[in-house]
Amino acid sequence: MTPLLQVRGAGHRYGLRHGCRDVDLDLWPGEVLAVVGESGSGKSTLLGTLSQRLGPSEGSIRYRMADGRVIDLGEESEAAVRRLWRSEWGFVHQDPADGLRMHVSAGGNVGEPLMANGWRHYGRIREAAAGWLERVEIPADRIDDHPTTFSGGMRQRLQIARNLVVSPRLVFMDEPTSGLDVSVQARLLDLIRGLVFDLGLAVVVVTHDLAVARLVSHRTLVMKDGRVVESGLTDRVLDDPHAAYTQLLVSSVLQG
């Protein structure tokens, strides 16, 4: 068996400067990988590189498709990559406004990926949308309301529903909980953890919050200045950090 995502020597440059470089990682089905590090350490660049949202990149990123074929993402056409975005991948943005259509109803937002995949039956689209709103704890009577009328937590849950409605195999999350207050964060993390477990999703989650990594992830990657300084099982990395920078990061968390 090969990993879902096999990354070797991946990097991305902005002009002459590297956003991230020399990243090696394997992601297996059902596994949640957290990428932690300080602001500017290249976490989001890495996520953009893996999800092919940024332009040409260095190194190789191999992905095993649902039909078992292994493809090198850098060599695939834009059409093929966009097909993956539509059908096998999800991307949860930090700001829900980036991932949602703010002037389209909640039902339309959840239904859009289905329609993009060729669903042409209104009744079934609406039924699927209603089902997903329920799973992410949005009341059924809000299905025709615009996300502009939703609270931050609801918007983020709506964005998650929109991403999961097509049953993706791999979901990228960029700081999904920052910008929410602590109690809402906890509920959202609980929801994400439940859904990931139920659906057997593989997730790459970028966060600056070690508590998030601790709660949802199996493995953790620590980044600093665009490079991976340490990686391993989350509990090992956070309880027994080896790299000097990770020790600093772990000890700088306020103890409540």
Next chain:
Amino acid sequence: MSARQAVYNIGYLDEQTKRMIRRALLKAVAIPGFQVPFASREVPMPRGWGTGGVQVTAAVIGEDDVLKVIDQGADDTTNAVSIRSFFASVARVATTTRTDEATIIQTRHRIPETPLSEGQVLVYQVPIPEPLRFLEPRETETRRLHALEEYGLMFVKLYEDIARFGHIAKTYDYPVLVGGRYLMSPSPIPSFDNPKMHRNPALQLFGAGREKRIYAVPPFTSVESLGFEDFPFEPQRFDEPCALCGSTGGYLDEVITDDAGGSMFVCSDTDHCERTATRSGTESATGTEAIA
């Protein structure tokens, strides 16, 4: 004051410009529904008054052509009259108001009721050529969506209509899929006219002057109006006949007749209305002028 009059090239535009527009038209016909960019010129009318249609007409018109111009179906509105007289003077062509006699019909907002035949050219004036424009403001992105045939977004608009009003509420500029491939805006014709585009024997050319785009539907090309399986496309329908000519099955305009709420429904296609009235002898063609 010199008595010398300005002499224009046939069809007003210079030969280089006409060649450029014809190249765009050929590409448009070769790829049905695809929007071809072209170097839109200034013509002696304001943008938004049909400059795209005028340029397309100017590029295809010859001295043997017979031109008809309609605006909302009518031959006698300011815009239609002035475009017709413009080409009568700069292209020295014959003009007509009869659909069956015309070789080129420039139109805004309607397709004539009289069925078109092979050899006729229908030129549409288009304000916004991009059907996805109000859903996706970025031109780079809409071009990519067309290139990759990603039209899910258009269905989001239809979904929203059904969720809000219980039916697809769009009644004009209703999006169509041309030749099973390109999503196209049919210009602001009523959805009533959409079925006429499907496998029409006439050549349909679309010119958007301000937006600098040309596209086309070649004769006998499939033009499918979008819809859901359980909410299919429904063209508008009218229950009553035209108040002037008594014909049914045409597109009707509501005309206000007094300030006490009175109104009547009359054919928007004046040529069709006059000829039906003449044939049945119910009312003379002056009826349209009486209410105008």
